[in-house]
Amino acid sequence: MNEQTIAEDKLELHPIDKWLRSERMPHIWCPGCGIGPTLYAWIRALDRVGIPKEKVVYVSGIGCCGRGSGYLDVDGFHTTHGRAIPFAIGLKLVKPELCVNVISGDGDLFSIGGNHFIHACRRNVDLLVICTNNFIYGMTGGQLAPTTPLGDRSTTSPYGNIEPSFNTPHLADASGAVYVARWTSIHVRRLEKSIAEAMEMKGFRYIEVLSPCPVSYGRRNKLPEPDDIAEWFRQSSIIRNGANTSEVQIEKEKPLILGNFVKRVGKPTFYELMKKLEEKVRGR
Amino acid sequence: MQASSKVLPSQRVKVSRGEIHVIKERCKQCNLCIDFCPTQVLRESDEANEKGYHVPELVEEPEKGNTCVACGFCQVICPEYAIWIEARRDE
Numbered sequence: 082m083n084e085q086t087i088a089e090d091k092l093e094l095h096p097i098d099k100w101l102r103s104e105r106m107p108h109i110w111c112p113g114c115g116i117g118p119t120l121y122a123w124i125r126a127l128d129r130v131g132i133p134k135e136k137v138v139y140v141s142g143i144g145c146c147g148r149g150s151g152y153l154d155v156d157g158f159h160t161t162h163g164r165a166i167p168f169a170i171g172l173k174l175v176k177p178e179l180c181v182n183v184i185s186g187d188g189d190l191f192s193i194g195g196n197h198f199i200h201a202c203r204r205n206v207d208l209l210v211i212c213t214n215n216f217i218y219g220m221t222g223g224q225l226a227p228t229t230p231l232g233d234r235s236t237t238s239p240y241g242n243i244e245p246s247f248n249t250p251h252l253a254d255a256s257g258a259v260y261v262a263r264w265t266s267i268h269v270r271r272l273e274k275s276i277a278e279a280m281e282m283k284g285f286r287y288i289e290v291l292s293p294c295p296v297s298y299g300r301r302n303k304l305p306e307p308d309d310i311a312e313w314f315r316q317s318s319i320i321r322n323g324a325n326t327s328e329v330q331i332e333k334e335k336p337l338i339l340g341n342f343v344k345r346v347g348k349p350t351f352y353e354l355m356k357k358l359e360e361k362v363r364g365r
Numbered sequence: 366m367q368a369s370s371k372v373l374p375s376q377r378v379k380v381s382r383g384e385i386h387v388i389k390e391r392c393k394q395c396n397l398c399i400d401f402c403p404t405q406v407l408r409e410s411d412e413a414n415e416k417g418y419h420v421p422e423l424v425e426e427p428e429k430g431n432t433c434v435a436c437g438f439c440q441v442i443c444p445e446y447a448i449w450i451e452a453r454r455d456e
Contacts, residue, residue: 095449112393113397116444311400311401
């Protein structure tokens with residue numbers, strides 16, 4: 082292929098394609114999946130803040146979201162199940178100049194990786210964690226997840242879920258995260274602004290993105306078409322910035338409360354405390 | 366949209382116009398772009414891609430005021446990165 086045809090091909094590319102490994106498209110995510118808009122919002126936030134590609138790291142765990150690190154043309158690592166945050170902590174402590182992001186699913190971050198999540202919040206490690214919460218284990222076939230709302234059906238709860246679900250913004254807030262927000266993958270513009278705001282802060286920042294999973298979740302919960310869950314999000318969501326995170330539990334009959342809930346300033350990060358200790362010990 | 370095109374003097378206020386590009390092999394027919402288009406100018410076409418999904422097409426009705434205004438919402442909501450908007454500069 083000569084240079085001219087390459088240039089012509091590039092004219093017919095999506096604006097995101099400079100961040101994508103286009104040869105791997107189309108991706109494997111199902112029609113109507115919320116991971117695509119979430120990743121695009123994250124990329125637009127990177128553009129908005131002006132972070133160069135070389136400084137961006139995307140760490141993902143296991144699940145549908147884990148594929149994202151292979152599709153994007155940024156440095157990334159596809160970790161084992163639940164261990165995205167530990168890997169990212171190590172990376173951030175060794176190379177503090179990088180912008181380290183963990184984008185993973187609810188099963189990865191709150192089921193097997195739950196302990197890592199709360200301890201990273203407690204230590205206030207300088208990370209941006211985005212959780213695409215689709216209420217179910219999507220990739221493994223629709224089993225019950227710790228975020229499945231009460232009463233919903235899945236392959237392992239065919240008569241309805243009897244386990245109350247995690248209220249993940251409250252969990253992050255109570256554990257000490259400095260920035261906590263929740264949006265859906267339909268509220269793409271607000272999500273982009275929220276991610277950009279979080280990127281400019283220091284400390285453990287957590288954004289939950291409610292994301293449609295029409296194939297594994299919707300099909301068993303009377304929302305079978307790709308746009309049914311999107312319509313549910315659009316009609317029942319209420320934006321309440323600064324809401325008390327203990328009141329934002331997701332329940333099927335109640336409205337979904339979205340917004341930027343928590344913003345703490347002045348809390349020292351783990352790296353700063355580590356450097357301070359190092360100076361103190363070495364200077365003695 | 367219909368009201369605004371009548372009320373605003375068209376010589377002074379220019380409504381932006383967009384051009385739609387679709388990468389056909391990426392589309393999976395989730396219809397989010399069609400459902401969420403604020404001016405309702407997208408429609409499922411008869412043309413199918415190699416996997417059998419019907420890609421969206423642009424149907425503008427300028428006399429009714431239904432035109433693409435280049436808001437770019439289909440671009441940001443598309444899970445497949447298949448559709449994008451280019452704002453027209455001329456006119």
